[in-house]
Amino acid sequence: MEDVARLAGVSSATVSRTLRGLPNVSDETRDRVLQAAASLSYVVSPIASRLASGRTHTVGVIVPYAARWFFGQIVAGAESVLREHGLDLLLYNIGDVAARQRFFGQLPLRRRVDAVLVVAMQFTDPETADLRSLGVPIVAVGHDVPGAGCVRIDDVAAATSAIQHLLGLGHRRIGMISTYADQAMFLPVAHERRRAYLDTLTAAGLPVCDELVMSVPHGLDGGEQAMRRLLTLPDPPTAVFAESDELAFGALSALRRTGRHVSVIGFDDHELSALLDLTTVRQRVFEQGVLAAGMLRRAMTVSDWTPEELLMPTTLVLRASTWPVAVRTASTG
Amino acid sequence: MEDVARLAGVSSATVSRTLRGLPNVSDETRDRVLQAAASLSYVVSPIASRLASGRTHTVGVIVPYAARWFFGQIVAGAESVLREHGLDLLLYNIGDVAARQRFFGQLPLRRRVDAVLVVAMQFTDPETADLRSLGVPIVAVGHDVPGAGCVRIDDVAAATSAIQHLLGLGHRRIGMISTYADQAMFLPVAHERRRAYLDTLTAAGLPVCDELVMSVPHGLDGGEQAMRRLLTLPDPPTAVFAESDELAFGALSALRRTGRHVSVIGFDDHELSALLDLTTVRQRVFEQGVLAAGMLRRAMTVSDWTPEELLMPTTLVLRASTWPVAVRTASTG
């Protein structure tokens, strides 16, 4: 920067002002500086600039399972807008217990980010306090975090619509495939969707049968396992609600391999759901990442930002994996 | 840091030495410092430390399509090992032309990373020169970049084995679904696999028919489109090799919806391929991310590092989407 200043015949302060586009620089000086910088192919050191200004221009993004479709979409969506505004995105993948403990043990985000994005994770009170102690705005995707902004869908309403779809088709014995609620890594979304399942059945005057609710690890294998177990029941369900499309895929797989027929509805509208003809509840995931990043930007620039709440719509997408209860019952019974 | 030094009754230099685990600190002093730091819940400012030391402790990762399964796996794999060693990962998603131009126009990586990871992208000579000008080690995943380290599979051999599998089943009219070779964003992998397809057919004494090679955008829709077009040919193929499993999924979808029967083999062994019974060539993607990150670490620590080359094995995974040519020909013809 000294060199540029010398070449342009100004002080380094003026170079700094010019390069940051501050208003109080004369046009003539500006040109000279820009030319000098270009001819030396000079770029400011982001690190020095961060140290001096105290702003990191970085957002920390915390996800439980970076390799899963849902989180990939969120991160890609957020990255696109952050990058556009010259902000860095620092990814923390803390799904397994060890990583999570390390994360909260040393809190590597300290003095390192201007804002935090939390994706579909529920924290204990001490963990939340740790996060708060960073002193930067927080935005959550997929669920509420006290004191944080939030971009999400109405999980209860969405899951309810799924169950009501099944009820509308005449199903009375409805199972659910849910993820295992490891207490150290409790995904809030799982809780909400299961609650909607239970409440909606109860509201419809149906009994809640514990044996119809499967708790399995997330993913295809989990879904397959769950459906296989459901099929061994003396009185198996005629329809099943899966917490996510990936679980539903596994369920479909089990059905195909056993030749049985059970209606299945998923949740997300994964890119492969159309291919598998899976009825599901669609949410726009990439877009939630985009919106969350926008909110973060506001939080970082507006001085008196207060947490915003954005509710995204969901849609029931009807495909061939669900049908009226009578149909298959008649043909297979 | 001053505060910690005062509290521990030492100089800030000693605090620095202690906190970085340098050897030349007496045990007693070390304890005092650590205790002081803990009681003040002090952590070093990574930014200041980077400025002073000149090392960024950051790796830039450049991918074309962050939201795709393959790249998600690579990034997750790399993240896991980088994080473990306290290195930051800065993601650059430059798949669309605008993002790519912006990236090479301003080269935001300058003065910002200690190493670069490039995933399955081919660059023009000027672009390669830009990357080199960063003056940091480069590692590529999925293909060679001159002067860079490399973790990849043997695409030609793997694709050849796929074609040979089809030939072994008696297929003589074999199509290929390949991605559109946009010259601004040429994926090297596409080229290699197409070449293997052509060479293997030729070596088997078969004619190469241009109408059997489809170039489509990547993804389900592309695959579906391609297969539909192949099916409209006067003499359609009896088997098809898809450049990736996602393209193959689309092809399977087209077949299912049209009720036609064509053997399909994919490439990658995507997590959903088993579900769809897709015969494919398996490669371990997450692991390649892990290995590449390890190579990067070596490149950053060893002073006289020279580019390494790691070749990962692939496996032909036989499932139900491919069958001897006679079977369906007889039943449908």
Added chain:
DNA sequence: TTGTAAGCGTTATCAA
């Protein structure tokens, strides 16, 4: 083993 002090490359305050 420990302390002193000079950087690292910016930004920001204050005068001019």
Added chain:
DNA sequence: TTGATAACGCTTACAA
């Protein structure tokens, strides 16, 4: 509009 100059919070010779 511009220029000195003091932070920013560390690391690292060099000296002790």
